[in-house]
Amino acid sequence: MKKIALFDAKPYDRFYFDRAARESYKLKYIESKLTAETAVLAKGCDAACAFVNDVIDAQAIDTLCALGIKILAMRCAGYSNVDIHSAYGRLTVVRVPAYSPYAVAEHAMALLLCLNRKVHKAYNRTRDFNFSLSGLTGVDLHGKTAGVIGTGKIGRAFIDICRGMGMNLLAYDPYPIENADFMYVPLTDLLTRSDVISLHCPLTEQSYHILNREAFSKMKKGAIIINTSRGQLIDSQALLDALENETVRGAGLDVYEEEADFFFEDKSDTGVRDNTLALLVSRPNVILTSHQAFLTEEALTNIAQTTLENLDCFFSGDWLPNEVCYRCSDAKDKENCRKKQLERCF
């Protein structure tokens, strides 16, 4: 029986992994995030399993390797928190590339609708028997233009929802899909022409702070920003300034640049020492959710199943469809990855 150290384990992880686990796995649930300091808790295990805000740097990888662990199963799509250079050749990294694009796209639309129609304000008012409508005016989204940055699985699911609402669509993606039934435009055009801008691209060197001060300065006055991808796609201080000078009418954020220190944890009794975060949450035209866009029953079921299937493939020596390495992840180095010949990256 293989033993899996599942870091950053929350009650919902336990529920869905216990349900999906077969007899071949023993799951060791560890509340701490996987970091250089906590990696040692995987002692005696055959695999480590981690999530989006764990910090799997070279030191954490060294410790996992010293413990004899050969595979890191990310139970998420993104892996920008894994030093895949350091892992190459000694620690196989697998991920769950898609668990429910609909979950994330629907949450992006939930943020947009809530923000635009000020449902969060109305909810608080009516609980206090305040039935005034003053200050609750929104706009029709029908006929407005949604600019979608990143047209992968989630971006396209979001596009479909926007289309259903009668919105016009513009998209930007350095790797456009062929025969798209929406229009690709350069990023600057998208910024200047969109009423709503929704981020659906991964965090890379190229996309870091894709919405920076310069980008905000190009936007249509009154644009709404939605980010369900990664916090570092937005320069938060520049966003605060754009909210202040009303270039941006509202922001729906499921992610935040420095979220790793706070998200997924209850900080209600200690508060947070992060002025930017405090300023963002204090604004009535910002809705912040703590990286919950994926959180549906369907997505959690798929995450548990695919993670265990990835481990099945690894331990049985089969081809690993969901393996990642710095070579096969980099368009320029793709050809050097040995996955095609070896059926694995190394």
Ligand code: NAI
């Ligand atoms: P995907 O890999 O299917 O699509 C990503 C798209 O972004 C691709 O079409 C790619 O060409 C494009 N892209 C890459 N670099 C870009 C750039 N610089 N500018 C514009 N587009 C660029 O990924 P998927 O499944 O659609 O996920 C998108 C992102 O959503 C993930 O990278 C992750 O950060 C985030 N995510 C958030 C979750 C949440 O709970 N909040 C859950 C799952 C994913």
